[in-house]
Amino acid sequence: MSPLIVFTAFSCWAAPEGADAASVEQPATDVATQLDASRDPEPEPKSELKLEPGPEPTREALPDIRFRLEVDLPIFIGSLAVFGVTEGFKAQVSPQTCRWCEPIPVGLTLRDATRWEDTEAGALTSDIVGYGVIPAVSLAFTLIGVGREGEWRKVHEDLIVAWEAVALSAALTNLVKIGAGRQRPYAYAATEHGEPIPFAEDPDQNLSFNSGHTSLAFSMATSMATVATLRGREIAPVMWGVGVPMAGFVAYLRMAGDRHWFGDVLAGAGLGTLVGVGLPWLLHHPVTGVVPRAKARGVELSVLPQPGGVVLAGRM
Secondary structure (H helix, E strand, O other): OOHHHHHHHHHHHHHHHHHHHHHHHHHHHHHHHHHHHHOOOOOOOOOOOOOOOOOOOOOOOOOOOOOOHHHHHHHHHHHHHHHHHHHHOHHHHOOOOOOEOOOOHHHHHHHHHHOOOOHHHHHHHHHHHHHHHHHHHHHHHHHHHHHHOOOHHHHHHHHHHHHHHHHHHHHHHHHHHHHHOEOOHHHHHHHHOOOOOOOOOOOOOOOOOOOHHHHHHHHHHHHHHHHHHHHOOOOHHHHHHHHHHHHHHHHHHHHHOOOOOHHHHHHHHHHHHHHHHHHHHHHHOOOOOOOOOOOOOOOEEEEEEEOOEEEEEEEO
């Protein structure tokens, strides 16, 4: 075989092989390009939003009641003095005979419905609740309210304003008692049975109207709750919700102990509430109170030259 034929045949066989390789390599490149193009573009990195904590909200300042010691202290001391005299000299100032002796029919019906068989137990319980429990609970709530809001520097204001109302209510109650001269239920019953109680043995028997225990209980509960309300304290609703029902319980106990008629405790509750709410509101309301606010005093400092140095002088 001639070399030309062999070379021609080898050339014909090698050419297709080179063509196949080119034809295989070209599609592979196109497929890779198509795959890259079909892929979703990688999302751009998102910037993270960082929230830095802001300043803590400041507590809104509570209302500042009007208070002047030179106004409130005389009212408190004067009322306390009137109560002390009328209570301490009861035998001398009380009426020896009743001016208001006959009860109304409804009063007799309510007396029979509310009087305990052991009247002394009812009277003693009213002493414990009226003179012990209510003052202690009211004071505890006041201190809790002041402590939670960090206003210890104002606690004396709250107490004086409340006790001012209590003292005035007590003084008015005793004056009304002496003026009315109403016979107590137990004294009325003893007289009806032909066994009147001698005045020397019981000078308190004609001091039924109005109920001092009830007046004290309501004035104590409502005055401290009113001060808390004027201050905007969170505990104020609790003081109203606990104090007023306890005062009403004292009113019931005074009837259970046969010490008062229904009208007596009703008047005592009204007087105690009127003074307990009205006096702090009238005198010490942050906006409408009639007690003038204390004037702020400025501080003046001056440097005075003196031989050998200076002197710092000030007026506050």
